[in-house]
Amino acid sequence: MSNNSRCDSQPSRNRILLASYVIVGLFALFAIRLWQLQVLQGKEYGKISMGNMLRIIKIPAPRGIIYDRNGAPLVKNSPYFYASLMPENLKQVNIQYLADILGINAGDIYARTNKKGLSPFEPIKLKEGLTFKEIAAIETRRSDFPGLIIDIDMSREYLYGDIGAHLIGYLGKLNPSQSKNPEFKDVPPEAFIGQWGTELIFDRTLRGIPGERIIEIDALGREIKLLKENPPVKGKDLKLSIDINLQKAAEEAFAGRAGAVVALKPDTGEILGLVSRPSFNPNLFARGVNYSQWVALIQDKKVPMLNRALQSQYPPGSTFKIVTAIAALNEGVVTPDTKVTCTGGITYGKWQFGCWKKGGHGTVSMHRAIVESCDVYFYEVGKRLGIDKIAEYARKLGLGNETGLQMVKERSGLIPDTKWKHEKRNQQWYLGETFNAAIGQGYVATTPMQMAQLMSVVANGGLIYSPVMVKAEGPLQPIASVDIKPHVLDLVRDGLYGVVNEGGGTGGAARSSIAPVGGKTGTAQVVGIRRSSHLLPEKFRDHAWFVAFAPIEKPAIAVCVFVEHGGHGGGAAAPIAKLAIEAYLKNEKLKAEN
């Protein structure tokens, strides 16, 4: 090989030397680039590198438990499983397959995980409340689903279902207006907070303080090292004033009918029971209510989301005679011995005002008029008092105004008088309207909560307490006291005792062997005809009222029962009141014995 000799040709040497200059130049370029990355941008990249592996994970605080007044738990926090997916692994997962197993919509998964600006390593929740079957199906195909995380969280369980649901309430995720509200800025977007009832009103108390875990994670999202942990602080427990036995007995007594019950402790204003039927199951909301269930609840013709104890107002019917009687006796327009003869009705001008008893009550005094609920007697009393006096006493006794329970938007009821009629209707007041008002018909409207408060005032001797939901740990101060002569209240209480316990009384159905009960029936007319209610279709039947307190001597409970389209108060509402009173007093007696 002729050319295989020592080769010193100058051109070849020069080319190699040139190559070395080029190479040194490229090295210099790399060095400059290193300087740029590591010196000029070093701090910035250092931060990004820390952010890559540090995660702050919120640990939800266990929510405080809600108890009834006797310490019975009404809710508990129960664990549940949920599935979430790392957006990073989206492409490796057969989404349709995963959606089929979880029973959700594949498009929904794409929508949630494909949003702009999501960190590829921040898991996105796909489904909550996995069944064990679903977990098993996923676990057996684990390798098909990289980046899928099954984790555990707590959800609220309402132990009594729809019993007391309006009062206890439920949890939900932040709604859009709350998300914008700075007051909720410490609430993580997926967290549940109180959205109704006690859960909403006492949310701050119950919520607790979430903990934090600062961890190092790798790119697969695996936790490598725990750097710091601040444990969560459990929310404070809450003891409500209600007695779940009473609540349950009252709700079950409704048996499908609509209406409300409010039971108060007369000497404190504590709510012993608050019923609104129909109700809803707060467990539906525990992990986020689904849209169709929510629509069904909202559009239900029976309006289960309406709190009838505070948000429905109807003419109180004869229960209002308590107000008329107090006003009349206190004003002295009648004495206990004032007698009126009832022949089944009176005539005023060209109008007839009938008594509910067509045959008439004969000659009655105040006591018998209350016991037998004689309308004609109270027409006469009303005439003597005048509408403005009736209205004055009704308002003094708490009617026509919100009771102030901060729970839902409360209705105020209506106590009409001449001024009201002039201002609102621009008409003069007619005496016939006074007759109607005196027996709780016509314009008069009250809520069950107001009527329970009225009963409480009668029972405790004239003190008005604000209704409260939380068990009182000491004596509570009344917000007002009604200036009524003591013997007037004695007389009225005697009458109410008679309603339940004397022959001819309209409230005999509330008579109890446990304690002497006093009460008053009421019927709110739905249509302007007086006919035996049970003969009418349900939607034309009258609404039934019953207010009561017990025991007579030392009242421990005041209660108002309202049954929509229940017919007569004595038939439909009184038995519910009896069950509620007995459930409470039995339990109190047991406690006293122990």
Add this chain to the structure above:
Amino acid sequence: MRINRRLVKNFDWGTFLIVILLSVIGIMTIYSATRPLLPHEQPNYHIKQIYWLLLGVTALFFIVGFDYIWLSRFAYPVYAIGIVLLLIVLFAGKIGMGAQRWLSIGPLSFQPSEIFRLMFIIVVSRHFLEINGTMGLTSIIKIFLVFTFIPLIILLKQPDLGTAVILLIMFLSLSIVKGLQKKVVILLIIIGALSIPFIGSIMWEGLKDYQKNRIVAFMEPEADPAGIGYHINQSKIAIGSGGILGKGYLKGTQGPFRFLPEKQTDFIFAVFAEEWGLVGSIFLLLIYLALILRGLDTALKAKDEFGRLLAAGITAMFSTYFFINVGMTLGIMPVVGIPLPFMSYGGTALLSNFIAAGILINIRSRRFELFY
């Protein structure tokens, strides 16, 4: 074989120590990149690499033992075997990383393309000996068609874009060292300039999605940080976060925490730069610079033209791998999946590089010998 006293005396310890140093740094970095974070993980990449290093050193001494003149005698048959291996890979190779590159023999799998690049240098250097003086147009086209075009097509078919590009660069480097006629140089420049857009579009059509993505990512790394730009961004984060002095050995996080993909192979420089900072990185660059400059010096000092071509070709190979790999890691070149010589995890590549280093040492150690 007979121990040659003169060979021992003239042994090129410089090159030898440089490649050993690089390999040890490499193994340390591989360990750091793959070190276990959780107790149940027991990666053994560094152990495997140590075995390959021992095999590589053995091969190096074996190569040094024979005069490199022998390589010229077996160049053509060895080249033929290389082509056959590439074809076998193409038709029967394992699918790995979206491309067929691996060939398994029993439990061992290796990448024939890593060995082939050496065979290619040897056969082209050998063939250039047939040509007197500078090369004309006809001879260079002939050599290109016979020795470069065929493997290029096979490699692109695999597809192994990285090795194909390197083959082309090595062919050009060897041709330049051999010497080209002026008109050929001018023609090449014109053809090159004209064909860039043309070849570019053909290449683009023929590229696989992941290859297209890499090029898009290089042009615009911030476009999709979680997707195709992810490699480059994470690499820059690793290097940048190292700062001037580095986070310290075994203190880096980008690699072991897996934010950096291909951490123990293609992106090993980023792992090193994160832990050793600017100071360590410049030091590492200087070691590579020393290897390359010494290789060029070996080419200058080679006792014959075959040695010069061989040394220049091997040095061109090391340089190309180095610049493409580190350039990609630094985010100034497109992501082409090629390893960093002597440092990246990968047995076949390490063995092949040690054989190449052995040839360099062989040439340098025999520079004073007269041919006989």
